[in-house]
Amino acid sequence: MPYANNNQPLIKALDQLAEALIQTSHSHYLFMIADMVGNLKGPYSYSSTLIKLFQQNQTGIFFSLDDNDSQWFNVRITSQMRKSYNISTGNNLPIGRGFLVRKGKIEYIQIPFIQPEQINALAKNMVVKQ
Numbered sequence: 001m002p003y004a005n006n007n008q009p010l011i012k013a014l015d016q017l018a019e020a021l022i023q024t025s026h027s028h029y030l031f032m033i034a035d036m037v038g039n040l041k042g043p044y045s046y047s048s049t050l051i052k053l054f055q056q057n058q059t060g061i062f063f064s065l066d067d068n069d070s071q072w073f074n075v076r077i078t079s080q081m082r083k084s085y086n087i088s089t090g091n092n093l094p095i096g097r098g099f100l101v102r103k104g105k106i107e108y109i110q111i112p113f114i115q116p117e118q119i120n121a122l123a124k125n126m127v128v129k130q
Helices: 008-023 049-057 067-072 079-084 116-129
Strands: 059-062 097-102 105-110
Touching (some): 059 067
């Protein structure tokens, strides 16, 4: 959350990374941002090279029916889409359901959901076996 907290050293480092990605055509890199859209639309992010780069690519995943989230990727969840995906009214999706956006095209997706305690048990099991 560097933008929400106005962490200038981190914001500067992220913008330098964005500049490097732009110069290399970023064709062989996968870079992800995980944050709330509200944090990415704050006053400190408007001039960020990294945020601009992500918005221009219009590629990502979001797990909400909130218009603010879909507008980040320049797409809309229409009532016709809600009907075809059997999505009820409101802004909540079932756990693990979301939308994958690639260059403005949208797909309804399902990702696996693992409870935090299951992750901890798996990690302990892996450490024991090694």
